[in-house]
Amino acid sequence: MSDHQSPAGDNPPILVLNPDGSCTRFISFPCSPPTPDQDSDTPVLSKDVAIDDSNKTGVRIHLPKETLITPVAKLPLIVYYHGGGFILMSASSTHTHNFCNQLASHLHAVVVSVDYRLAPEHRLPAAYEDGMEALHWIKSSKDPWLTGFVDFSNCYLMGTSAGANLAYHVAVRASLQLHDLEPLKIKGVILHHLFIGGVERTGAEIRLADTGGMLTLSRCDAMWDLSLPVGSSREHEYCNPMAGGGLDDVMGGMKKVGWRVMVTGCYGDLLIDRQMGFAKMLELKGVENECFFGEGYHGIELDDELKAKELFDVISKFML
Template identity: 90%
Template sequence: MSDHQSPAGDNQPFIVLNPDGSCTRFISFPCSPSTPDQDSNNPVLSKDVAINDNLCKTGVRIYLPKETLITSVGKLPLVVYHHGGGFVLFSAATTPIHNFCNHLAAHLAAVVVSVDYRLAPEHRLPAAYDDGMEALHWIKSSKDPWLTDFADFSDCYLMGSSAGANLAYHVGVRASRQLHDLEPLKIKGVILHHLFIGGVERTGAEIRLADTGGMLTLSRCDAMWDLSLPVGSSREHEYCNPMAGGGLDDVMGGMKKVGWRVMVTGCYGDLLIDRQMGFAKMLELKGVENECFLGEGYHGIELYDELKANELFDAISDFMSSITIHKH
């Protein structure tokens, strides 16, 4: 039996690998039910829909601003969101993630589809990437009225937080090569919120902020990569370090060719900030249009600080609006 330290800031294991190959997780966050009742006081409705209930047990939680049901504002932008958790923890129902998506849908006046993907180590990468692509194919052909009646499939954005941002990036690279197969879904941009990437060689921020007492420390990063990467892989694997071995050359024939824009958000107190800024710089050098939104705080702060979340959502709204103007 082996264990890995809790992300809650104590010395208790956050996951135990059992001798039979199963895992026991010790998750410190509660889960929240969906809120589909139109007669409730919730400004945003949500509901859970299964995608692959038999094989992978994957699904989505869809968020719809309730005012859309009573006003004729036209169809809303579609944000396909992927949650964080180092690929090994949490779900779309985890309370901070659920609340974040609620606020995201309300602030942007958008339909948000939060993807519930398979977790490692039971399902190591690229399983999560596969599930992200499956979700896009499900959305494009879905008959769910919340999507068909209220979501503008021609105004779609991929987004994720932390490991979910990593997932959104890799799904974006795949999707950029399957545009015809994804019609009528038209992706316009990718929003990478506190991108979770790594590497073998330590950055200055990783050394300086290795044990800051926050949710994400360097040892926990290493542990999550050990649990999620293909067995025997190092942190130089392209899933962890997209810049290793010319990995970003992939976007030359993908995101750059289709003209998508990328938004990279981060905080200076995040030990991954050097990698995130390096990633954005490399995108720029490769000719991919991108912009950065950087501020004070720690990894994932917007999931817990409403003021910071509102600042982020304002920046995302500006990013999406600039794409709409640019396209016209």
């Protein structure tokens, strides 16, 4: 394999594929260690647990410390999938870690943040498979933070950006495996800044193609080129859930199990047209859904605590 920079003129490139099949990433994110010690000054404890050593998959569990100090009724579970265009970040990335801590604290929930395999070393559907594997691990786990404090009948899937895409595709798969996932019972899906695409450009993609933020149109193209199955276009169902002929079956399955879906986004996000179109599709297919759109850019709640609190308040009402 020859040297290959990420496409679409990204400068600097997101990553370079090396001749030996490995890749060098040029964008890195600071990481935060877990804080499992009850004597630490953080209001949320966290710890890492491996799922599959060969695939290097696992989870970081976030538990409100007050639950250990003053036990209350068991808490809802949020299974969270991080963003990064399927090629970047992890559950230990500081953005992810801090967001999940805030999520656990504000919603009084246990958050299980999933570390899944990244592309291009592991192209889709590898991340979806890892997302499902995490659900099966959770349902049979003997980890005391889960068995002691989680209400397994009150579970929500949530993801940010590519993680929202992952949460959606995991939900589609999970809707066909309800009995296999017991006692885990999913009640809803929260799609935060859903990362989807397509070949034909939308008005927002043209208007906001290069807004100076982390997510530009050229970067979107690069991420899809590096994460979709080799030879696939952006009309692949992994990228464009509105494409393909199986949509009625997919939505019918989601409707049948009665899961509610929340779609959140910002008007300054170049993906806003697609996110609103996806929400409209859910409505047309009879899937119960709620929308929360506001001002800002892609992933703003990971940077802005006030915007995050606003989002958490909406999610809290959705979960009631």
